Every structure is written in structure tokens, then in C-alpha cells.
Amino acid sequence: xxxxxxxxxxxxxTSVEGAIASLKQRGSEARIIAGGHSLLPMMKLRLAxxxxxxxxxxxxxxxxxxxxxGEIRIGALTRHVELLESELLARHYPVFRDAERVIADPVVRxxxxxxxxxxxxxxxxxxxxxxxxxxAKVVIRGPDGERVIAMDEFHIGPYMTAVGDGEILTxxxxxxxxGSGSAHEKVERRAGDWAIAAASVAVWIDGGTxxxxxxxxxxxxxxTIHVTRAEELLRGSSPSEELFAQAGEIASADCSPVxxxxxxxxxxxHLAGVLAKRALRRATARALHxxx
Amino acid sequence: MQLNLTINGxxxxxxxxxxxxxxxxxxxxxxxxxxxxxxDTSNCGACxxxxxxxxxxxxxxxxxxxxxxxxxxxxxxxxEGQLDPVQIGFxxxxxxxxxxxxxxxxxxxxxxxxENPNPSEEEIRVAISGGICRCxxxxxxxxxxxxxxxxxxxxxxxx
Numbered sequence: 001x002x003x004x005x006x007x008x009x010x011x012x013x014t015s016v017e018g019a020i021a022s023l024k025q026r027g028s029e030a031r032i033i034a035g036g037h038s039l040l041p042m043m044k045l046r047l048a049x050x051x052x053x054x055x056x057x058x059x060x061x062x063x064x065x066x067x068x069x070g071e072i073r074i075g076a077l078t079r080h081v082e083l084l085e086s087e088l089l090a091r092h093y094p095v096f097r098d099a100e101r102v103i104a105d106p107v108v109r110x111x112x113x114x115x116x117x118x119x120x121x122x123x124x125x126x127x128x129x130x131x132x133x134x135x136a137k138v139v140i141r142g143p144d145g146e147r148v149i150a151m152d153e154f155h156i157g158p159y160m161t162a163v164g165d166g167e168i169l170t171x172x173x174x175x176x177x178x179g180s181g182s183a184h185e186k187v188e189r190r191a192g193d194w195a196i197a198a199a200s201v202a203v204w205i206d207g208g209t210x211x212x213x214x215x216x217x218x219x220x221x222x223x224t225i226h227v228t229r230a231e232e233l234l235r236g237s238s239p240s241e242e243l244f245a246q247a248g249e250i251a252s253a254d255c256s257p258v259x260x261x262x263x264x265x266x267x268x269x270h271l272a273g274v275l276a277k278r279a280l281r282r283a284t285a286r287a288l289h290x291x292x
Numbered sequence: 293m294q295l296n297l298t299i300n301g302x303x304x305x306x307x308x309x310x311x312x313x314x315x316x317x318x319x320x321x322x323x324x325x326x327x328x329x330x331x332d333t334s335n336c337g338a339c340x341x342x343x344x345x346x347x348x349x350x351x352x353x354x355x356x357x358x359x360x361x362x363x364x365x366x367x368x369x370x371x372e373g374q375l376d377p378v379q380i381g382f383x384x385x386x387x388x389x390x391x392x393x394x395x396x397x398x399x400x401x402x403x404x405x406x407e408n409p410n411p412s413e414e415e416i417r418v419a420i421s422g423g424i425c426r427c428x429x430x431x432x433x434x435x436x437x438x439x440x441x442x443x444x445x446x447x448x449x450x451x
Contacts, residue, residue, distance in 0.1 A: 003333075004316075007310075008310060008311060012356070033354075036353060036357065037352050055354075104334075106421065107337060107347045107348060107349055108422060110347060111349075
């Protein structure tokens with residue numbers, strides 16, 4: 001079987017403004033392509049059929065990881081390999097390195113981007129859970145300027161985001177707050193595969209109690225699952241194994257996996273709980289500088 | 293659309309549809325069928341080529357996206373009749389049976405050694421984890437890449 005996308009027109013953008021102008025002109029027929037490792041497979045399967053592709057790979061201005069204004073700011077075109085290797089990111093949010101070690105394989109990681117991963121809005125994708133857990137904000141630019149929204153408002157359904165026609169995701173912002181620790185735990189069938197289930201956690205510890213926490217799950221619902229009920233339980237409490245076990249039980253209960261080739265529902269719920277607990281344990285150990 | 297790609301240092305110019313994948317653009321060029329077209333889903337790694345020195349899966353890149361970048365295929369490994377140490381390693385240690393994954397494996401190995409001349413077995417296994425070999429069980433592939441690392445200096449001197 002020949003797998004080739006349906007015909008489309010191709011444009012190579014030379015500036016963000018130019019890409020936005022083309023997007024606006026073409027409306028919903030146009031799509032941005034970055035790494036292309038989600039979009040092209042979807043196009044081959046006719047699950048995505050854009051008539052106009054705008055290639056942003058030349059826009060170096062969207063490729064960076066830097067500390068600025070009390071945040072880590074990541075350009076949308078930053079590739080997985082750069083996220084994996086960033087010492088700045090590993091120092092403040094090791095959850096990214098945890099996740100990047102198990103996202104696809106090194107060759108795919110040379111191409112795929114953070115912006116593409118988030119905009120694909122696949123519930124099984126790891127970085128969406130990571131960004132949700134660390135309470136990232138995303139910058140969306142359109143013809144009328146920029147808006148900054150929280151991750152919770154970004155994914156509005158399976159494969160659907162808050163990025164509208166004529167708009168482009170340009171940046172991911174991670175708040176820098178004291179006492180943070182973070183971790184990502186994933187179980188997959190084989191190296192490089194999508195998760196059967198994965199859990200991302202960020203905690204902020206202040207004086208021995210959990211001042212704030214983010215817990216998000218991949219691959220166990222129609223979108224990334226943000227486990228708010230577990231966060232409410234954890235917030236203001238002292239970290240303990242019992243507490244983490246309770247949070248894991250909530251994660252098991254509050255996700256909504258479907259059975260597929262990766263496993264039945266009860267197994268995925270079990271994994272969600274265990275991985276949430278492990279990620280909480282590891283994130284907390286990192287926050288307290290007790291990691292073995 | 294008219295494209296002009298740089299493949300193995302040569303300009304390859306052709307009119308293609310924007311939807312043409314890089315793997316097909318390469319394989320449609322006379323003398324460049326060494327790059328293999330495998331799963332077409334970026335899983336198997338048979339189509340790996342180097343783009344500006346980094347291994348990429350050419351089934352998941354549009355030919356149009358490769359314009360302006362340096363593409364290297366498996367045909368570039370041999371220079372003036374002298375095999376690359378990676379090729380000699382694959383030959384010496386019998387790192388292929390059917391050979392279908394071999395071009396992707398060797399290009400991935402070449403990129404690894406260019407970046408890390410002395411990789412551990414673990415680093416080699418991680419580096420080639422984007423390639424699937426159904427014949428060898430990977431053992432001889434890993435050994436061949438180690439062989440290439442150990443013999444890089446001596447085999448190069450003989451050129």
C-alpha cells in the first residue's frame with residue numbers, strides 16, 4: 001500500500017507574521033507543519049486533509065529554551081532532542097528529561113517539536129501531561145496579537161486545541177517557583193511506543209507541606225486527564241506514602257481509559273494509579289533533594 | 293513544484309508534487325536506491341538518512357522540507373572505493389541477514405559515532421532504538437558499531 005498524503009499546496013514560511021497572514025488567508029484549510037511526525041502520518045491515513053501546508057521549520061526565532069521574567073520559556077519549534085538535552089530544563093523541571101527519554105526514539109526526537117506535540121492534542125502524548133502538571137501557560141499568536149492561556153484551557157477535546165484559525169502556538173511558559181520537584185512515569189509495550197499509561201507530577205514543597213501540586217495522566221482518557229481531585233487532597237498536606245497511595249487511587253478512579261491493543265480498562269486504571277503514586281514519590285524526593 | 297536538493301554533496305533537481313516524501317525523492321534519483329522504504333509510519337527506521345548530520349526518517353519528511361539542507365544517504369559512506377568503518381564493522385561481524393534495515397542502521401550508527409566516538413553498548417542500543425531489525429536480534433549490529441568505534445582511527449588512516 002502506498003502511503004502518500006492527499007495533494008496540498010506547500011509554503012515555506014520566512015517569518016511568524018508571514019505564517020499567520022497565510023493562515024488567516026487560507027482559513028481552516030491551512031495547517032502549520034513543524035516536525036511533521038504527527039501530522040504527516042495523519043495525512044497519509046487521511047485523518048487530516050489540509051489543502052495548504054505552511055512549513056515553519058526555518059523560523060529559528062521559535063527555537064529556544066531560556067530563563068526570562070521568572071519563567072522558563074520554550075519556543076514552539078524546539079525539538080524533543082533539545083528538550084532532552086537542556087540542562088536548564090533538567091535543573092528546574094526534570095520531568096521533561098524523564099518524559100523525553102521515552103518519547104518515540106532518538107531519530108524521531110531529532111524532528112518532533114514541543115509545539116507540534118501540544119497542538120496534535122493526542123491524549124496518549126507525553127508532553128501534554130508534562131505541561132499540564134507543571135502548570136505551563138502557552139502563548140498563541142494571531143493576526144490581532146498574542147494571548148496567553150493556561151494548559152487547562154488549551155486542550156478542548158481529542159485532537160482539538162484552543163488555537164483558532166489564523167493562529168499559531170509560539171511559546172510554552174513554565175513558572176519558576178521555589179521548592180519544586182517533578183517526575184514523569186510511563187509504561188509502554190516496547191521502546192519508543194505510545195504510553196499504555198503515563199503520569200506526570202510537579203510538586204512545590206514549602207516547610208514540609210505540599211504547597212501546590214500538578215498531576216496529569218496520558219493515554220487513559222479522551223484527552224490528557226488533569227486529576228484535580230487528587231491535587232485537592234494533596235495540597236496543604238505533608239507528603240507520605242499513604243497520601244500518595246490515596247492520590248493514586250483517585251487517579252485510578254478519575255481516569256476513563258478504553259480497552260485496545262495496549263490493554264484492558266482495569267489494567268490501565270491500575271497503571272494510572274501506580275504510576276501516579278510513583279511519580280508523586282519521585283517528584284517529592286527531588287523537591288526535598290532526597291532522590292537516591 | 294521545482295525542488296533542488298543537496299544529496300551526498302550533489303545538486304538533485306526535479307519537479308515533484310509538494311506531497312512527495314523525501315524517501316521517494318531520494319529513491320527516484322538514479323543510483324540512490326540504497327535508502328530503503330519500509331513501514332512508512334516512522335517506526336522501522338529503514339529510511340533513515342542524515343539531514344545536516346542528524347539521522348531522520350525520510351518517510352516522514354516532505355522532500356520540499358529538505359530543500360536547503362544537506363542530505364546524506366548510505367551511498368555516501370563509501371569514499372573512493374574505501375568502505376566506512378561502520379560498513380566494515382557490519383561486514384566483519386555479520387550484522388545483517390536480509391539487509392533491509394541495514395542502510396538505516398548504518399546511517400544511524402554513522403551519526404552516533406560522529407557525535408560520540410566511543411559509545412557504550414547502552415548508548416548504541418538507545419541510538420538504534422528507532423530502527424527495527426527482524427533478523428539479527430541486534431546483537432551483531434551493536435557489536436559492529438562497537439567495532440567501528442574501535443577501528444575508526446586505523447581504518448581511516450589506511451585511506
